[in-house]
Amino acid sequence: xxxxxxxxxxxxxxxxxxxxxxxxxxxxxxxxxxxxxxxxxxxxxxxxxxxxxxxxxxxxxxxxxxxxxxxxxxxxxxxxxxxxxxxxxxxxxxxxxxxxxxxxxxxxxxxxxxxxxxxxxxxxxxxxxxxxxxxxxxxxxxxxxxxxxxxxxxxxxxxxxxxxxxxxxxxxxxxxxxxxxxxxxxxxxxxxxxxxxxxxxxxxxxxxxxxxxxxxxxxxxxxxxxxxxxxxxxxxxxxxxxxxxxxxxxxxxxxxxxxxxxxxxxxxxxxxxxxxxxxxxxxxxxxxxxxxxxxxxxxxxxxxxxxxxxxxxxxxxxxxxxxxxxxxxxxxxxxxxxxxxxxxxxxxxxxxxxxxxxxxxxxxxxxxxxxxxxxxxxxxxxxxxxxxxxxxxxxxxxxxxxxxx
Amino acid sequence: xxxxxxxxxxxxxxxxxxxxxxxxxxxxxxxxxxxxxxxxxxxxxxxxxxxxxxxxxxxxxxxxxxxxxxxxxxxxxxxxxxxxxxxxxxxxxxxxxxxxxxxxxxxxxxxxxxxxxxxxxxxxxxxxxxxxxxxxxxxxxxxxxxxxxxxxxxxxxxxxxxxxxxxxxxxxxxxxxxxxxxxxxxxxxxxxxxxxxxxxxxxxxxxxxxxxxxxxxxxxxxxxxxxxxxxxxxxxxxxxxxxxxxxxxxxxxxxxxxxxxxxxxxxxxxxxxxxxxxxxxxxxxxxxxxxxxxxxxxxxxxxxxxxxxxxxxxxxxxxxxxxxxxxxxxxxxxxxxxxxxxxxxxxxxxxxxxxxxxxxx
Numbered sequence: 001x002x003x004x005x006x007x008x009x010x011x012x013x014x015x016x017x018x019x020x021x022x023x024x025x026x027x028x029x030x031x032x033x034x035x036x037x038x039x040x041x042x043x044x045x046x047x048x049x050x051x052x053x054x055x056x057x058x059x060x061x062x063x064x065x066x067x068x069x070x071x072x073x074x075x076x077x078x079x080x081x082x083x084x085x086x087x088x089x090x091x092x093x094x095x096x097x098x099x100x101x102x103x104x105x106x107x108x109x110x111x112x113x114x115x116x117x118x119x120x121x122x123x124x125x126x127x128x129x130x131x132x133x134x135x136x137x138x139x140x141x142x143x144x145x146x147x148x149x150x151x152x153x154x155x156x157x158x159x160x161x162x163x164x165x166x167x168x169x170x171x172x173x174x175x176x177x178x179x180x181x182x183x184x185x186x187x188x189x190x191x192x193x194x195x196x197x198x199x200x201x202x203x204x205x206x207x208x209x210x211x212x213x214x215x216x217x218x219x220x221x222x223x224x225x226x227x228x229x230x231x232x233x234x235x236x237x238x239x240x241x242x243x244x245x246x247x248x249x250x251x252x253x254x255x256x257x258x259x260x261x262x263x264x265x266x267x268x269x270x271x272x273x274x275x276x277x278x279x280x281x282x283x284x285x286x287x288x289x290x291x292x293x294x295x296x297x298x299x300x301x302x303x304x305x306x307x308x309x310x311x312x313x314x315x316x317x318x319x320x321x322x323x324x325x326x327x328x329x330x331x332x333x334x335x336x337x338x339x340x341x342x343x344x345x346x347x348x349x350x351x352x353x354x355x356x357x358x359x360x361x362x363x364x365x366x367x368x369x370x371x372x373x374x375x376x377x378x379x380x381x382x383x384x385x386x387x388x389x390x391x392x393x394x395x396x397x398x399x400x401x402x403x404x405x
Numbered sequence: 406x407x408x409x410x411x412x413x414x415x416x417x418x419x420x421x422x423x424x425x426x427x428x429x430x431x432x433x434x435x436x437x438x439x440x441x442x443x444x445x446x447x448x449x450x451x452x453x454x455x456x457x458x459x460x461x462x463x464x465x466x467x468x469x470x471x472x473x474x475x476x477x478x479x480x481x482x483x484x485x486x487x488x489x490x491x492x493x494x495x496x497x498x499x500x501x502x503x504x505x506x507x508x509x510x511x512x513x514x515x516x517x518x519x520x521x522x523x524x525x526x527x528x529x530x531x532x533x534x535x536x537x538x539x540x541x542x543x544x545x546x547x548x549x550x551x552x553x554x555x556x557x558x559x560x561x562x563x564x565x566x567x568x569x570x571x572x573x574x575x576x577x578x579x580x581x582x583x584x585x586x587x588x589x590x591x592x593x594x595x596x597x598x599x600x601x602x603x604x605x606x607x608x609x610x611x612x613x614x615x616x617x618x619x620x621x622x623x624x625x626x627x628x629x630x631x632x633x634x635x636x637x638x639x640x641x642x643x644x645x646x647x648x649x650x651x652x653x654x655x656x657x658x659x660x661x662x663x664x665x666x667x668x669x670x671x672x673x674x675x676x677x678x679x680x681x682x683x684x685x686x687x688x689x690x691x692x693x694x695x696x697x698x699x700x701x702x703x704x705x706x707x708x709x710x711x712x713x714x715x716x717x718x719x720x721x722x723x724x725x726x727x728x729x730x731x732x733x734x735x736x737x738x739x740x741x742x743x744x745x746x747x748x749x750x751x752x753x754x755x756x757x758x759x760x761x762x763x764x765x766x
Binding site: 031064065066067070071072074075076077078081082084085086088089098099100103104107167168206207208211213214215 | 448454455458462549550553554557561573574576577660664665666667669670671672673674675676702705706708709710712713714716
């Protein structure tokens with residue numbers, strides 16, 4: 001009996017000790033899982049800073065993160081292990097910021113039905129495969145890639161633009177195609193040159209970042225671009241090799257330029273030859289999701305979010321933007337601004353809902369298959385196999401040199 | 406007695422020393438080392454769920470390490486073990502994605518396929534070594550790269566899901582193709598544990614008590630003398646590679662059939678290289694392998710919690726591990742030197758020459 005009593009007293013002590021912690025616990029913990037390092041000047045850093053934005057703008061919000069979750073960097077752990085630890089730290093919403101996490105996120109969502117999962121760039125919520133506590137979100141990078149292509153076409157002196165591609169899938173194909181459409185349009189309409197003389201080449205390195213001995217080396221590929229007559233490189237990979245090599249070449253006295261990718265600060269690698277950077281700004285997107293969850297109004301969605309057309313670089317509202325680089329000449333900057341204004345007019349016209357600027361017929365695949373007839377607009381997304389769409393682009397467009405599959 | 410305490414000291418001291426150095430480092434970056442060690446401990450041993458994470462890393466690490474014991478015994482640097490894991494994973498993936506069999510047959514077939522993949526890849530290193538005189542380190546490095554290229558090609562090409570998908574992994578395997586976990590809380594495959602047990606015992610027994618084991622040792626100690634004494638060294642080396650490759654193949658198969666449930670690029674994840682380190686650390690003493698791999702698995706597995714809870718740099722666990730390795734190697738060196746200067750303590754069993762091996766027979 002005394003033993004039971006002492007146990008009871010002990011339990012009471014523990015309860016008293018825990019209670020205040022629980023009472024003052026008004027912080028809102030969210031998890032951020034990154035595939036690369038949080039300071040990669042690219043894809044992962046953009047997400048990490050999106051998380052920091054939420055911490056700054058949402059009272060009580062606290063981020064727990066895990067960087068470099070991939071079989072090579074963290075072979076000892078899996079997404080489910082990391083999610084378990086984050087839930088243990090109090091996380092109620094977890095952002096899994098890579099399409100690599102798509103399948104594992106589905107598994108984690110099933111294992112933790114009370115936690116909300118946001119998988120970036122997947123399509124499970126669109127195809128209906130997702131558990132009810134799982135959403136997808138992606139930015140409409142296509143717009144910013146068109147601006148990137150336009151900037152490249154304005155700057156090129158040799159008429160040859162190269163695209164440093166990661167691996168080949170729907171997303172990467174449509175981004176390359178967007179850059180190409182922007183380039184072709186500006187080469188003709190702003191630079192006043194013949195678009196038939198524009199060379200637009202993509203080389204796929206085989207993965208999102210360099211894996212020595214496995215992928216093509218992006219440094220070597222970029223050097224090859226410049227050796228073969230290109231003078232602008234547009235990067236589509238997670239890391240910064242494209243602009244770094246262009247910076248080195250420029251330091252040697254060559255007239256070359258680069259358009260990096262993903263992260264707003266990427267131009268800093270070589271500002272003098274940077275034409276600008278198409279980037280994701282996840283902060284407002286994530287803030288919105290966190291606020292909805294806090295308010296209890298969150299619902300499962302598949303979101304493909306465009307820029308804020310009032311100001312595509314507004315850090316508090318725009319999910320996607322393009323920061324013009326200092327490598328752009330005054331004249332080209334004026335042209336580029338005019339192009340962005342044209343694009344904005346298109347995008348803000350109700351009649352053009354669910355389509356993209358420049359994605360208008362005649363458009364055909366590399367093998368000649370027509371996907372949009374003269375004057376016809378390609379839909380932004382349509383179920384795969386039923387109709388061609390930008391989201392599910394099955395080949396590169398006619399006019400681009402490089403592999404479609 | 407003095408010798409034994411000396412040896413014991415030289416084993417325990419490096420562990421304490423590396424913990425101390427890491428603790429100082431942690432304090433230098435402004436964190437509390439006690440909290441760090443506490444988080445790692447919790448991360449590994451908090452509950453069944455966290456413990457299963459440790460075991461799930463321990464399984465492939467122990468498998469490759471036991472395999473490497475065999476090649477090291479034969480005096481071979483099987484750097485290609487990563488590629489052997491990778492090919493084991495690729496072969497198992499082929500089975501999981503294409504074969505339509507009841508689970509009771511499918512799973513053993515997948516494991517056999519994994520052994521076949523790893524064994525074949527190791528045999529290539531062996532052929533390069535024994536027939537074409539290409540050193541196994543060079544052959545291994547090349548075949549590692551080829552295995553990675555092959556798996557990325559398969560993921561982004563033939564095994565890409567019909568709807569395209571991310572190209573960062575194959576589609577998830579059907580449930581019947583996966584190794585079942587023991588329970589929802591303890592997500593560890595019983596079959597894999599049994600296989601690890603069998604591999605540990607077989608390797609120890611084979612190396613200690615069979616003619617094959619003695620031939621491997623003879624080849625490893627002095628291949629030239631062994632050959633002159635009638636040991637078929639080429640065949641020994643070849644068989645060591647193949648055995649190691651088959652075991653590494655199982656480890657690779659485990660990564661896809663259990664850990665991930667799909668094939669991913671670089672699925673071997675450096676576990677093979679870590680295995681090389683383990684075997685060097687234990688000076689090729691097979692009995693120590695399961696313990697040392699367990700320590701590594703606990704530190705690395707536990708570090709997941711460390712990273713999430715304290716947001717310390719992801720490489721901290723790697724730093725601790727690195728110091729551990731350095732300290733053990735350092736103390737091994739000291740021990741060697743101490744033995745050299747105290748030859749009286751040399752025992753018969755410490756140094757095995759081909760002659761003494763022959764006498765053993």
